[in-house]
Amino acid sequence: MKIAVTYDRGNVFQHFGQTTQFKIYEVEDKNVVSQEITDTNGDGHGALAGFLTRLGVKTLICGGIGAGARNALSDAGIRLYPGVEGNADEAVSSLLSGNLKFDPDTLCDHHHEGSEEHECGHHGESCGH
Incomplete structure (x- = not known):
């Protein structure tokens, strides 16, 4: 099985x-x-859903994610674990041991035209992207 993690410097x-x-x-x-x-x-x-499908990925761990991407991943049969923070390797280890902390309701709403920031998560935290 292949697991993908959105990745930035570890x-x-x-x-x-x-x-x-x-x-x-x-x-x-x-x-x-x-x-x-x-x-x-x-x-x-x-x-990105097609990109991951071509790689044979069946599971994705990520932070914020929008509704359209969620739908594309679901249509591709990729299991999603959103709302994860911290070290990528540790997140995969936690998933494999059944202890991954994730938030299935996490959304990333980046439709704030003209703004550098957008809201990630359902509690209004800014992810700074």
Whole structure:
């Protein structure tokens, strides 16, 4: 099974649609057997679901994510764990051990025209992207 994590300098990147890299983990029997960092090559938002599908990803760990991307991932059969923060490797270890802290209701609403910031999460926290 392949797990992807939105990735930025070792941590879970907080805006799915703007991620420039994923860390991809190959997992067998709840153990990571390989991992690599993959550039998105400029793909963003809805196109990222197809990008992950082509890589054979079945699970995604991320921070904030918009409704359109959620739908595209769902249509692609990719299981989603949003609202995750912190170290990417630790997040995957937590998922494999059944202890991942995530928020299934996390959304990223970036439709604030003319603004540098947008709201990520459902509590109004700014993710700064």
